[in-house]
Amino acid sequence: MSDFPSNWGRWGDSDQRGAVNLITDEVRARGVAEARIGLTVSIARATTPFPLTGGPMAPTTAATTAVQTAMLFTGFGAPAMAEVMIVTTHHPEVTHLDGLGHWAEGGRVYPGVDVADSSGPTGVRHGAADVYGDGILTRGVLLDLAPGRRLSPGHPVTGADLDTAAARAGVRVLPGDALVVRGGWDRVVDGDQPLPGMTLDAVRWMHEHGIAVYAGDIGDARPPLPGETPGALHRFALGRLAIPLIDAADPENLAAVCERLERWTFQFVVAAPRIVGTTGLPVNPLAVF
Helix, strand or coil: CCCCCCCCECCECCCCCHHHHHCCHHHHHHHHCCCCCCCEEECECCCCCEECCCCCCCCCCCCCCCEEEEEECCCCCCCCCEEEEEECCCCCCCCEEECHHHCCECCEECCCEEHHHHEECCEECCCCHHHHCCCEEEEEEEEECCCCCCCCCCCEECHHHHHHHHHHHCCCCCCCCEEEEECCCCCCCCCCCCECEECHHHHHHHHHCCCCEEEECCCCCECCCCCCCCCHHHHHHHCCCCCCEEECECCHHHHHHHHHHCCCEEEEEECCCCCCCCCEEECCCEEEC
């Protein structure tokens, strides 16, 4: 896919923010202007922890929990309680932000840094998720691909699908926007069925429209779509275009609010915890109306 667009080098050879660089002060102000009535909606899924002593951790499957906890008792009558929490970040049960160091292609991560120089046993040194610890604030746009229903199993999401959803909502997607996509699927609950997924055409659409960050319930198809490049969203949107992905988002409540308000744009706010050196971190993206 040497002919596919790339943002490697676009913002310098040592850049770690990727397409978030498209969020200029003007774009950020455009996002702030969307917050008019003070209503906030979470775009994260609710994750129920499992007792640390009660089950196995298997980060590559959806059948196990993403979060395990163990209470810490500081003594009878103690005024405060605490817990230890183990999080499997890249798991479909927990909404998380993929740092640019999460995906390597040909032994390199964006924008051409050798894997050996980007990460190691002590953590990520280039492209870590905490790069976004100061927050990402911009205008968000919800494109609902199947209002009131869900996409058919294994549906290949194309740029035409995104154009249709934008026309239906009466919105124009602008450079620097956060794109939130709803297809009506839960990758945990519905994981035994062929999951819809983004095609390379949809990822190219994101590049042409200047998308700065992506969140949604549609990710990479599982199993891969016939005739399509496997892993288009991670390999090309994240790896080639450096668009940070908010995986395992839950836009259902957002879609309901957008429908009620008849507004499909909003202020989009997300910040990664300042836990340094990780390929991804749990986040709670918010839509502010």
